[in-house]
Amino acid sequence: MGEPRMVEVRRKILKENDLVARRLRDFYRQAGVEVISLVSSPGSGKTTLLERLLADFGRQCRVAALVGDLATENDAARLARTAVPVKQITTGTVCHLDATMVERALQGWRLAELDYLFIENVGNLVCPSSFDLGEDLRLVLVSTTEGEDKPLKYPTIFNTADVAVITKLDLAAAIDCNVEELIRNVDSVRPGMPIVSLSARTGQGVEDLKKLLTARHRAGAAARVI
């Protein structure tokens, strides 16, 4: 056995995940499905927002959802009431979804029969940021009840997301949340990021998000035709 020697390596640590994510992205594109993921801390309202989006979109187009949690099938059961196809991914102890979990969950699905696929990540504002799921659009949710400075405390997740959604707008007044300050903080950690404020409970602002998602889907479809 020889002496240790230094060798140069050029390798991304998450190469394997990135490879699977790229494969998923090609798969989504070929199927013509728009894939939207949701990340946030636990309790920000991902499932409640998704219930509304699935119910609304489900009337006009073909949608489905994957939901990730450490344990229980509660979210899938909740979302199944919207009558769209839903599958739960239980990660056990893993604090985030990765591309392989998504690929495995999608086995046997005919994505070409879908217009939108929503992926709800495990509630966690840190870990999901490193793992590309091949999605077209990543929504990061932050609720008014979490405090205006949440984006400053967890900038990385905002940097990997495409759109910020401020949820529980109906509670803002009750807990003295300064929504403008929250918006300013999102904009300071990710300048120019589209921000939608809404309440999934009352429906206020949900149309704005739906318009944004629909516009993105149309733009994606047009790009695919060209």
Add this chain to the structure above:
Amino acid sequence: MHELSIALSIVDGVLEELQTRGASRASVIYLRVGRLSGVDKDALRFSYGIVCQDTAVAHSQLEIEDVDVAVFCPACNVERPARSLPTLACAECGAQAPRVVRGQELEITGMEIVDG
């Protein structure tokens, strides 16, 4: 604690690189970790110490180089360091700068290996 997943990916990546080179083990692994990568170095070292056991990189050390955040400043029209993280602003003129050009790295850059 996604550092455990990251540490597993490092071990898998290094083992593959060792195999490619026909080397039997590595004693030091060099990494570049951006300050905006979302990875905590202490948690990564702790996790790595556990997952490298019983592999060809058992007892190996991680040498981690931090990568500072750089942004493209639209006002200066040039790459600049970012001012006062976590906000993304140009360190020179203070303009908001959404495009991160450095600081999100998670890379293996080198290893000290033993052949054979």
